[in-house]
Amino acid sequence: MQTLIRPAVTLFVMLSVVTGIVYPLAVTGIAKVVFPDQAAGSLIVKDGKPVGSALIGQNFSDPKYFWGRPSATGPMPYNASASGGSNLGPLNPALIDAVKGRIEALKAADPGNSAPVPADLVTASGSGLDPHISQAAAEYQVMRVARLRGLQISAVQRLISDNTENRQLGFLGEKRVNVLALNLALDRLAKP
Amino acid sequence: MTNHAWLLLGAYLAILLLVAKPFGIYIANIMEGRPSLALRLGGGTESLLYRLCGIRKDEEMGWLNYALAILLFNVLGALAVYGLQRLQLWLPLNPQAMTNVSPDSSFNTAVSFVTNTNWQGYVGEATMSYLTQMLGLAVQNFFSAATGIVVVIALIRGFARHTAKTIGNAWVDLTRITLYVLLPISLVYAVFLVGQGVIQNFDAYKDVTTVEVTKYDAPKLDAAGQPVKDAKGNAVTETVSQPTQILAMGPVASQEAIKMLGTNGGGFFNANSAHPFENPTPLTNFIQMLSIFLIPAALTLTFGRMVGDMRQGWAVLTTMTLLFVVMAVTAMYFEHQANPLLTQLGVDPAMGNMEGKETRFGIADSGLFATITTLASCGAVNAMHDSFTPMGGFVPLWNMMLGEVVFGGVGTGLYGMLVFAIMAVFIAGLMIGRTPEYLGKKIEAYEMKMVSIAILVTPLLVLAGTAIAVMVDAGVAGIANPGAHGFSEILYAFTSAANNNGSAFAGLSANTPFYNVMLSIAMWFGRFGVIVPVLALAGALAAKKRIAVSAGTMPTHGPLFVVLLIGTVVLVGALNYVPALALGPVVEHLMLWSGR
Numbered sequence: 001m002q003t004l005i006r007p008a009v010t011l012f013v014m015l016s017v018v019t020g021i022v023y024p025l026a027v028t029g030i031a032k033v034v035f036p037d038q039a040a041g042s043l044i045v046k047d048g049k050p051v052g053s054a055l056i057g058q059n060f061s062d063p064k065y066f067w068g069r070p071s072a073t074g075p076m077p078y079n080a081s082a083s084g085g086s087n088l089g090p091l092n093p094a095l096i097d098a099v100k101g102r103i104e105a106l107k108a109a110d111p112g113n114s115a116p117v118p119a120d121l122v123t124a125s126g127s128g129l130d131p132h133i134s135q136a137a138a139e140y141q142v143m144r145v146a147r148l149r150g151l152q153i154s155a156v157q158r159l160i161s162d163n164t165e166n167r168q169l170g171f172l173g174e175k176r177v178n179v180l181a182l183n184l185a186l187d188r189l190a191k192p
Numbered sequence: 193m194t195n196h197a198w199l200l201l202g203a204y205l206a207i208l209l210l211v212a213k214p215f216g217i218y219i220a221n222i223m224e225g226r227p228s229l230a231l232r233l234g235g236g237t238e239s240l241l242y243r244l245c246g247i248r249k250d251e252e253m254g255w256l257n258y259a260l261a262i263l264l265f266n267v268l269g270a271l272a273v274y275g276l277q278r279l280q281l282w283l284p285l286n287p288q289a290m291t292n293v294s295p296d297s298s299f300n301t302a303v304s305f306v307t308n309t310n311w312q313g314y315v316g317e318a319t320m321s322y323l324t325q326m327l328g329l330a331v332q333n334f335f336s337a338a339t340g341i342v343v344v345i346a347l348i349r350g351f352a353r354h355t356a357k358t359i360g361n362a363w364v365d366l367t368r369i370t371l372y373v374l375l376p377i378s379l380v381y382a383v384f385l386v387g388q389g390v391i392q393n394f395d396a397y398k399d400v401t402t403v404e405v406t407k408y409d410a411p412k413l414d415a416a417g418q419p420v421k422d423a424k425g426n427a428v429t430e431t432v433s434q435p436t437q438i439l440a441m442g443p444v445a446s447q448e449a450i451k452m453l454g455t456n457g458g459g460f461f462n463a464n465s466a467h468p469f470e471n472p473t474p475l476t477n478f479i480q481m482l483s484i485f486l487i488p489a490a491l492t493l494t495f496g497r498m499v500g501d502m503r504q505g506w507a508v509l510t511t512m513t514l515l516f517v518v519m520a521v522t523a524m525y526f527e528h529q530a531n532p533l534l535t536q537l538g539v540d541p542a543m544g545n546m547e548g549k550e551t552r553f554g555i556a557d558s559g560l561f562a563t564i565t566t567l568a569s570c571g572a573v574n575a576m577h578d579s580f581t582p583m584g585g586f587v588p589l590w591n592m593m594l595g596e597v598v599f600g601g602v603g604t605g606l607y608g609m610l611v612f613a614i615m616a617v618f619i620a621g622l623m624i625g626r627t628p629e630y631l632g633k634k635i636e637a638y639e640m641k642m643v644s645i646a647i648l649v650t651p652l653l654v655l656a657g658t659a660i661a662v663m664v665d666a667g668v669a670g671i672a673n674p675g676a677h678g679f680s681e682i683l684y685a686f687t688s689a690a691n692n693n694g695s696a697f698a699g700l701s702a703n704t705p706f707y708n709v710m711l712s713i714a715m716w717f718g719r720f721g722v723i724v725p726v727l728a729l730a731g732a733l734a735a736k737k738r739i740a741v742s743a744g745t746m747p748t749h750g751p752l753f754v755v756l757l758i759g760t761v762v763l764v765g766a767l768n769y770v771p772a773l774a775l776g777p778v779v780e781h782l783m784l785w786s787g788r
């Protein structure tokens with residue numbers, strides 16, 4: 001047993017230095033040179049100030065903007081320093097009530113819309129920070145946004161397709177629209 | 193199942209099976225110390241390490257010393273992770289000034305990361321300093337993975353050797369796996385992840401001014417920080433305006449790579465691989481899924497190579513692959529079903545069950561990820577299992593109950609499966625009345641005792657733990673969802689802990705002294721309660737003579753054996769849990785579809 005203690009302690013310390021200090025610093029160093037923007041969080045800069053990350057969703061509740069996925073983070077939605085989902089089970093009455101409330105909010109902002117509600121627009125994402133909605137969820141909101149902003153429907157649809165990402169390599173993931181990028185593009189369009 | 197889902201599964205399997213053989217042979221060469229480019233390149237560093245540590249690399253150990261070395265190395269790991277958490281406020285690399293973690297939570301997390309479980313009772317981005325993450329948690333991601341792999345290598349040597357007293361040198365094995373397998377792959381992998389958008393920095397959290405001001409209701413606090421109550425005693429809320437978003441930062445990519453490669457699964461952030469900074473694109477998601485099964489799949493062929501018969505390895509890999517496909521198809525099928533209660537409200541059922549899932553992954557990539565992460569004892573999640581449909585959530589639970597032997601954790605999966613293989617030849621031997629043998633080794637009473645302990649220890653921990661938790665107030669208090677689902681949450685927690693998986697039905701409030709202690713016990717004994725008998729088995733097998741193949745030897749490389757092994761895993765491994773499963777997901781499924 002005693003012959004085991006010295007190698008155990010020294011090997012533990014040595015390999016800890018290699019895997020716990022040298023390795024992460026090496027990755028940081030390489031990342032800073034090769035992918036500096038991504039390593040720092042893919043920040044979107046507007047007028048010299050960061051307004052968000054291209055990968056992290058933001059909360060939108062103004063009907064003039066496209067709304068993203070509902071977010072279950074606390075205490076406020078889209079809290080990017082406390083990620084998480086609702087963890088509500090499929091039979092939980094709290095889930096049913098929450099979805100009911102979200103459908104009502106969508107209908108209140110757009111009374112004429114009788115299309116079926118896309119599921120991702122009324123269910124909370126896993127991270128609470130999902131930056132995307134489905135194409136169907138964007139289409140569902142086109143009329144509302146165009147009307148409230150006095151824009152042509154085709155102009156809004158063009159912005160959607162500009163901010164749509166396809167399946168990666170043709171078969172990975174789902175087709176999706178980046179909500180923050182889309183809303184920033186909308187604001188640019190409105191302000192000449 | 194959509195065409196897309198089939199294509200995804202097919203592409204996944206094709207790539208996995210293609211890389212398994214060359215990589216498996218590479219690992220075998222490293223562990224047998226055959227001359228190779230890697231050993232030549234790293235030889236200097238390796239020798240230096242041994243000199244500094246006083247390790248004589250040609251001096252091999254018997255099984256008992258091997259087990260003691262592994263235990264010692266892991267106890268040191270637990271102490272280090274515990275210490276870092278308890279002292280992090282006074283240590284460097286803590287720009288958010290994270291306070292010291294509570295004793296029970298620190299204890300739980302230390303055990304959790306040392307045992308390769310990575311159960312997380314804490315919220316990463318609100319609890320851990322960068323130093324704790326990289327020097328505590330990520331280091332254990334390497335070491336616990338290395339531990340699992342060297343144990344199975346020792347067991348394989350037990351089969352490969354005969355009339356031998358030793359099963360290898362634990363220090364050399366740990367060093368080689370870390371330096372030649374885990375570290376170089378992680379380095380390349382981490383840089384790739386950054387390229388896709390995973391962050392890697394030591395900055396303080398970034399405050400960004402959002403496009404829209406977020407307004408939310410929060411309890412009003414008085415000057416002393418206590419909630420204000422109105423005349424009726426109800427809490428008063430006020431509307432708070434939040435004009436900024438605070439983006440959590442950190443050295444994520446370096447940790448993410450080894451988290452997946454070592455089937456650890458402990459997220460840097462609370463949302464784990466659902467978080468866009470951990471898993472930003474469908475491509476990273478695909479690579480993460482591949483990297484979970486990469487080493488477990490390769491090790492089956494390392495096994496074939498080291499015992500001198502590749503067909504033995506392919507038989508085990510075939511068994512694993514068949515079970516995996518069935519479970520993957522089941523999970524994806526049920527998650528494609530929309531929640532009927534939401535369809536009644538006017539929600540379009542076309543998209544399936546999206547609660548707790550990310551848009552970029554959708555149903556297929558989330559269902560497949562959930563299957564892979566629970567068959568392997570990884571436990572990373574890219575969607576919240578708690579919000580899966582009842583049968584979609586049944587799959588992860590059942591996968592863990594199989595004992596994490598279908599691919600399983602790195603090393604642990606294969607030694608678990610080899611234990612089942614011995615059980616299978618034993619059962620076959622009983623049926624035809626011959627002494628069972630596997631790979632030329634007679635299986636006798638002592639071996640069967642070790643096999644029985646290794647198989648029975650986890651169900652015992654799961655069922656006893658769940659039973660205690662549902663009987664005491666402290667256990668029931670953690671439940672988040674009412675009804676059968678609440679029971680599933682507790683069952684899931686103990687299944688995950690004892691099988692060293694680490695995923696959760698995360699609604700359960702498990703960061704309490706009760707759960708922290710109970711789950712730590714389950715994790716520790718679920719890990720070392722299996723490792724020690726497996727190493728004893730390795731020692732006993734190594735000491736045996738090799739018997740020649742005769743007409744009475746049951747071949748263990750053909751379809752007959754694959755079917756027998758599948759039967760053994762499913763019957764012995766999972767039947768223990770059928771009553772518990774009936775009370776949880778099965779009841780919930782019947783309720784959901786009967787419209788109750």
